[in-house]
Amino acid sequence: MTDSAHVRQRDPGDGNRDLSYPPLPEALVVAVYDNHTHLEIADGETALDYREQLDRASSVGIKGVVQVGTDVETSRWSAEMALREPRMLAAVAIHPNETPELDAAGTLDAALAEIDALAARPRVRAIGETGLDFFRTAEDGRAAQLRAFEAHIAIAKSHGLALQIHDRDAHAEVISTLLRVGAPEKTVFHCFSGDAEMARTCADLGWYLSFAGTVTFKNAAPLREALAAIPRDRILIETDAPYLTPMPYRGRPNAPYLVPHTLRAMAEHLETDVALLAAQISSNTELVYGSWNDEPVSQEQGSPYRPAVDPADIA
Numbered sequence: 001m002t003d004s005a006h007v008r009q010r011d012p013g014d015g016n017r018d019l020s021y022p023p024l025p026e027a028l029v030v031a032v033y034d035n036h037t038h039l040e041i042a043d044g045e046t047a048l049d050y051r052e053q054l055d056r057a058s059s060v061g062i063k064g065v066v067q068v069g070t071d072v073e074t075s076r077w078s079a080e081m082a083l084r085e086p087r088m089l090a091a092v093a094i095h096p097n098e099t100p101e102l103d104a105a106g107t108l109d110a111a112l113a114e115i116d117a118l119a120a121r122p123r124v125r126a127i128g129e130t131g132l133d134f135f136r137t138a139e140d141g142r143a144a145q146l147r148a149f150e151a152h153i154a155i156a157k158s159h160g161l162a163l164q165i166h167d168r169d170a171h172a173e174v175i176s177t178l179l180r181v182g183a184p185e186k187t188v189f190h191c192f193s194g195d196a197e198m199a200r201t202c203a204d205l206g207w208y209l210s211f212a213g214t215v216t217f218k219n220a221a222p223l224r225e226a227l228a229a230i231p232r233d234r235i236l237i238e239t240d241a242p243y244l245t246p247m248p249y250r251g252r253p254n255a256p257y258l259v260p261h262t263l264r265a266m267a268e269h270l271e272t273d274v275a276l277l278a279a280q281i282s283s284n285t286e287l288v289y290g291s292w293n294d295e296p297v298s299q300e301q302g303s304p305y306r307p308a309v310d311p312a313d314i315a
Helices: 050-059 072-084 096-105 108-118 139-159 171-181 196-204 221-229 256-270 274-289
Strands: 032-037 062-068 088-092 124-133 162-168 187-189 208-211 235-237
Touching: 032 235, 032 256, 032 274, 050 062, 050 256, 062 072, 062 124, 062 256, 072 088, 072 108, 072 124, 096 108, 096 124, 096 139, 108 139, 124 139, 124 171, 124 274, 139 162, 139 171, 162 171, 171 196, 196 208, 196 221, 208 221, 221 256, 235 256, 235 274, 256 274
Parallel strands: 032 062, 062 088, 088 124, 124 162, 162 187, 187 208, 208 235
Antiparallel strands: none
8 A cells, every 4th residue: 555545635614714734833842642633634725745744743842643544444544654654653443434334335344354453563552533423423323333333442452452432422322332341441532522520430430531622612611621620641632633723723724733732722721831731641642552662663665645636626
């Protein structure tokens, strides 16, 4: 597989959306990790090669990312890129919104078997993103989501990997499933979207909550209350790039180099020093995924990827 394989173009959505990448923020004094990003998705007026994305991130104090797959193809891409890029680890999974169609086609079990095989590869450190999404999936697709979620949990536990959870409008069902089948030792709620009560429940159970640019949004007071409600050794940070760009650039293309905006907003809300919070989050991240230096990378280098669709050609 080449670097260009399976690169996807983000739907530009609103035709009035600003497609320019924001400027570099002030660099962090203490570096952190972006523990959830999708560098295979092209966005912006000029799509950035993943190495340029990582170079920008390194320049402002982001020392590594977890590149997250959402289907077999992007999971393969994530695993292969992590094998050659020292600043990248991989997570592999079938996104919950992909599972009903696969189930209907009779190919879900084969896809899950492929994820199980990818989970054994070097520098794959998490199973994700998996979980439940009752916002985009109708009632008739939820059984497939649940079956796949349970299978992903089993894969994470069998390989001793972290679990990255996608939870949208399914808080109670996600938690009850984890309690019923047994959560992996290291469980992360990607882009946490619950309230303070749910945050405390998750933290009490030893799970981690990862906060994205949404925590900076003006209408996200409940999310900031959740952040303040948990011990700091349960906090992680992410971009979910190219989505969920933090303020003051909401709506523009997101990228790992914009993590400092989210981190500074979190520190301000917690009334703590940015460097102290960065050190804590960096430590938390390494406890969940291990060191980015634990396994060597391949010396093989492919050509930089290019978007499957040129953003300039999209109306």
